[in-house]
Amino acid sequence: xxxxxxxxxxxxxxxxxxxxxxxxxxxxxxxxxxxxxxxxxxxxxxxxxxxxxxxxxxxxxxxxxxxxxxxxxxxxxxxxxxxxxxxxxxxxxxxxxxxxxxxxxxxxxxxxxxxxxxxxxxxxxxxxxxxxx
Numbered sequence: 001x002x003x004x005x006x007x008x009x010x011x012x013x014x015x016x017x018x019x020x021x022x023x024x025x026x027x028x029x030x031x032x033x034x035x036x037x038x039x040x041x042x043x044x045x046x047x048x049x050x051x052x053x054x055x056x057x058x059x060x061x062x063x064x065x066x067x068x069x070x071x072x073x074x075x076x077x078x079x080x081x082x083x084x085x086x087x088x089x090x091x092x093x094x095x096x097x098x099x100x101x102x103x104x105x106x107x108x109x110x111x112x113x114x115x116x117x118x119x120x121x122x123x124x125x126x127x128x129x130x131x132x133x
Contacts, residue, residue, distance in 0.1 A: 009050065009127040012043040024053040036131040037062035039117075043127050050123055056080070056115045061108030067129035069121045071099040078115035082107035104132060 007014040011030035013022070024042045032039030032052065038060035043052040056062075058078070073080070073096070080091040084098075084105040091097055099105050101124075109115040121127065 007043075007045045008123055008125070009043055009045060012045050012050065012127065015044055015046045024051075030127075033062055033065060033128050033131075036065050036129070045123060048123055050121050050127060052119045052127055054117055054119060056107075056109040056117075058109050058114050059111045062106055064104055064106040064132035065129035066102050066104050066132065067121070067125050068101050069123070069125040070101045072120045073097040073099070074118045076116040076118060078113040079110035080107050080115045080117065081110065 005014050005016075009030070011028055013027050015022075022044050024044070027042045027044060029040065030043060031037070032041065032054050037056075039054040039056045039062060041052055041054035043050060073091075075091045075093050075095045075097070077093060080097075082089045082091060082097060082105060085100070085103045089097060
């Protein structure tokens with residue numbers, strides 16, 4: 001796999017021509033929000049979308065933040081306790097969460113198990129959000 005352009009997210013892989021398959025478990029390792037979140041995993045960026053497979057350790061989470069790109073979060077393992085635009089959500093495996101652009105949100109893994117989630121964002125901004133003041 002070779003990147004033809006620089007990724008928006010530091011440490012992410014930028015997909016290039018004829019890069020069609022990626023092993024998300026081993027492609028890279030980065031923090032989902034270095035200054036506000038405990039989520040860590042892998043990220044691949046294309047022309048208009050980016051995807052990431054992230055793990056948040058039990059009892060840890062992401063402080064309130066937003067980003068100019070919209071986001072989808074699909075819960076694979078654990079329970080994710082989130083607040084999106086003032087609405088509380090307890091998301092279990094199979095739940096899909098939508099976060100509109102520029103919407104304040106936060107979340108935390110349940111105390112009993114890690115949360116593993118797959119996330120998709122458009123590439124108008126990096127994977128990393130902007131911590132709320």
